[in-house]
Amino acid sequence: MEQPIRVRILEQEYLVRSDGDEEGVQKIARFVDECLRRVRAGSEGLPEKKAAILAAFNIASEYFQAVEEKEALAKDIQARAAALVRQIEQSL
Numbered sequence: 001m002e003q004p005i006r007v008r009i010l011e012q013e014y015l016v017r018s019d020g021d022e023e024g025v026q027k028i029a030r031f032v033d034e035c036l037r038r039v040r041a042g043s044e045g046l047p048e049k050k051a052a053i054l055a056a057f058n059i060a061s062e063y064f065q066a067v068e069e070k071e072a073l074a075k076d077i078q079a080r081a082a083a084l085v086r087q088i089e090q091s092l
Helices: 022-042 048-091
Strands: 003-009 012-018
Touching: 003 022, 012 022, 022 048
Parallel strands: none
Antiparallel strands: 003 012
């Protein structure tokens, strides 16, 4: 069941509904807060909305990179497993 969890991002409080545990939601909120702070630190005077869009873009970029790395790792594992199966079958 969704429960409201209070998080703080850039000195603003938000109530987030989540099926996840509070620790996980707080971890995500800290990550978003850190991303926003990095963007704002690198672009003095940037409006908050643009900073949020750039931070979202950075987060999405990291996400897609992680997905690609995961897919490459899964393909590598499948190829290695298939090679091991062939070796086992040849030795029988």
